[in-house]
Amino acid sequence: MFKNYISKIFQNWVNENYQMVLNLVEKDSDAEFLDAGCGEGNFTKKIAKKIGTKHITGIEGLGGRAEGIKIIKGDLNEKLPFEKASFDVVVSHYSLEHLYNSGLFISETYRVLKKGGYTIVATDNLSAWANVVALFCGWQPFSTTMGVAKRALGNPFALRAGGMSNESEQSLYWRTMGKFSHNKVFAYQMLIDSYKEYGFDIEKVIGIGYIPFDGFLSKLLSKIDPRHSHLLILKARKK
Numbered sequence: 001m002f003k004n005y006i007s008k009i010f011q012n013w014v015n016e017n018y019q020m021v022l023n024l025v026e027k028d029s030d031a032e033f034l035d036a037g038c039g040e041g042n043f044t045k046k047i048a049k050k051i052g053t054k055h056i057t058g059i060e061g062l063g064g065r066a067e068g069i070k071i072i073k074g075d076l077n078e079k080l081p082f083e084k085a086s087f088d089v090v091v092s093h094y095s096l097e098h099l100y101n102s103g104l105f106i107s108e109t110y111r112v113l114k115k116g117g118y119t120i121v122a123t124d125n126l127s128a129w130a131n132v133v134a135l136f137c138g139w140q141p142f143s144t145t146m147g148v149a150k151r152a153l154g155n156p157f158a159l160r161a162g163g164m165s166n167e168s169e170q171s172l173y174w175r176t177m178g179k180f181s182h183n184k185v186f187a188y189q190m191l192i193d194s195y196k197e198y199g200f201d202i203e204k205v206i207g208i209g210y211i212p213f214d215g216f217l218s219k220l221l222s223k224i225d226p227r228h229s230h231l232l233i234l235k236a237r238k239k
Helices: 002-024 042-051 102-112 129-136 167-175 188-197 215-224
Strands: 032-036 055-060 070-073 087-093 113-124 200-208 231-238
Touching (some): 002 042, 002 231, 042 055, 042 087, 087 102, 200 215
Parallel strands (some): 032 087
Antiparallel strands (some): 200 231
16 A cells, blocks of 8 residues: 555656656757657657757667657766767756766766756655655665665665566666666755766756655645755756
8 A cells, every 4th residue: 555655656756857857948949959868769859849949869878769869879877979069958867866977977968068058957866755764764765776686675665676567677677787776876965066066057956756745745845845855856057
C-alpha cells in the first residue's frame, strides 16, 4: 500500500517536473538547442516546440534516431563533441546524477553555450527528506540504491527493491548499468555551488515534490523549502 502511494505521487511529481521545464524555456525560433541525454527524443521534441526552434541536437550514450533531431552518440562524462559557443540552450533532464565526471560536464555545458545562453538542469535531490530519513535509519538514500545489482539494495522501501520487472529490462540494465545507476547525486546547495564554480549565473532553483504530500500541499512546501524537495530544477545563464 505504501509503495503504491509513493509510486503514484512520484508520477505526479514527474509530470509536474516536465511542465516546469517547459515553463522555463524561452521562445526563440533561431535558437540552437542541445538536449544532453535525449533518450528517444520524445521530450526533446516537446521542449523544441515550446522554444519554437527546429535547430535540435541531441547527445545520447546509446545513440538512436528520431525525426527532426540530430542525435549524436556520445558520453556525457567526456568532452562534448561540439565547437565552443555552439548552442543557445542546453537542457540536461535527469542525466547529471548518472555521471561520474559531473564537473567536466558542467564546464563543457558552459563552453558550448553562447554568451547569454542558458541551461536547464533537472535532477534528483540528495537532501530530500526521504533521503535524510533513510540515512538516519542507516539505509541507503533512495536516490542511490541502484547500480550494484539487478535490484535496488540498502533500502527496504526503494521502489525497485523487488527487482526488475522482466528479462528484457534486466538485460538493458546490465548493458547500460552506468547510465541507470546514480553515481553523483547533488544536494540543493551542491547543485548551486557547482554551476557557480564554472561561471554560471543562477537564475532559478525550483523544488518539485515534498514527501509524503501530493497536489497543492506538495507544491506549496516545495516552494517554501526547495532544499528538501524530492527533485530539483536549476536554470543558469552563461555570463
